[in-house]
Amino acid sequence: MEIKRVMVIGAGQMGSGIAQVCAMNGYDVILHDLKEDFVEKGISGIKKQLEKQVKKERISEADMDRFLRRIQPSVDLTNAEDVDIVIEAAVENMDVKKSVFSQLDEIAPEHTILATNTSSLPITELASVTNRPEKVIGMHFMNPVPVMKLVEVIRGLATSQEVFETVYTMAENVKKTAVEVQDFPGFVSNRILMPMINEAIFTVYEGVSSPKDVDEVMKLGMNHPMGPLTLADFIGLDTCLYIMETLHEGFGDDKYRPCPLLRKYVKAGWLGKKSGRGFYEYS
Known part of the structure; x- marks a missing residue:
């Protein structure tokens, strides 16, 4: 073919x-x-x-x-x-x-x-x-x-x-x-990436650290080119939420439950870079 x-x-x-x-x-x-x-x-x-x-x-x-x-x-x-x-x-x-x-x-x-x-x-x-x-x-x-x-x-x-x-x-x-x-929910890329982003959001939600410092840990400690919360803002928080909901529904496992803070930001219209505000503000 x-x-x-x-x-x-x-x-x-x-x-x-x-x-x-x-x-x-x-x-x-x-x-x-x-x-x-x-x-x-x-x-x-x-x-x-x-x-x-x-x-x-x-x-x-x-x-x-x-x-x-x-x-x-x-x-x-x-x-x-x-x-x-x-x-x-x-x-x-x-x-x-x-x-x-x-x-x-x-x-x-x-x-x-x-x-x-x-x-x-x-x-x-x-x-x-x-x-x-x-x-x-x-x-x-x-x-x-x-x-x-x-x-x-x-x-x-x-x-x-x-x-x-x-x-x-x-x-x-x-x-x-x-x-x-x-053919499994999230395939490989998002099955691994999105729970990591979701867990980073939980660390902010639970007051463990600030978005900037969470990103610094992953960039400087794990050699990621971009922190997970910056990446979430670039992807779009509405997209992140949608994929987490797809994983949660597809596997029926609460380890994929979206963080309440992610839901709150999406409801507020704080979708990341495309809306001008997410975990960071964009002019």
């Missing part, structure tokens, strides 16, 4: 990053979103990223133009009629993703692989709304996509070996390091 043409659904930060690395590594890309404004913003963001690469002399202007020509904007899902793989990077909501996958199953050719960039939702459940569960797979990129090297390639219960190998190879073709993961 050979992949030549890719559709990315969702032109936000993750989707546009995926579209960029695919275009830079020889794939023709359709970047799809609900509104033209969203797609234009995504492509504009890709252009800015590529312009930075030109200034640093990592690529030429001719390279940048060639990469951008490979990206076709779309607000019509029927454009999936002519692709070999769809990588869905829509909002992290199961109902939304199920709706998208159900529509794609009707539109896309029989050979087309349906991949999701979900960070925590079950691949097997998504596959259940299609008539091609053997062609449904997780392809979890890390943020920011052009910089981060890891892709979790996640097998659903019915994912075929051929589809797994095709997607694994594609991840390597876009200059990423692929790792094989089974």
Whole structure:
């Protein structure tokens, strides 16, 4: 199975990053979103990223133009009629993703692989709304996509070996390091990361230490490049809460219960960097 043409659904930060690395590594890309404004913003963001690469002399202007020509904007899902793989990077909501996958199953050719960039939702459940569960797979990129090297390639219960190998190879073709993961809540990355962040929030909630000092312990004592509370602010506290709730529900184990302080901040609208305030304030 050979992949030549890719559709990315969702032109936000993750989707546009995926579209960029695919275009830079020889794939023709359709970047799809609900509104033209969203797609234009995504492509504009890709252009800015590529312009930075030109200034640093990592690529030429001719390279940048060639990469951008490979990206076709779309607000019509029927454009999936002519692709070999769809990588869905829509909002992290199961109902939304199920709706998208159900529509794609009707539109896309029989050979087309349906991949999701979900960070925590079950691949097997998504596959259940299609008539091609053997062609449904997780392809979890890390943020920011052009910089981060890891892709979790996640097998659903019915994912075929051929589809797994095709997607694994594609991840390597876009200059990423692929790792094989089974379909469990949070996969590997968030099953380990989010409880650590949640525990860091508990240490603040219980008055053990301040956010700044918790982050200093992890940076200077554990050699982490960024403290867990700074990282939580960058991820978005609403996203952290959603993933913790997914882990708690998926495993039924109270060790994954979200910290009450995390819930309080989200209810207050303190979502981190994107809202201007989380564990830290951002101007």
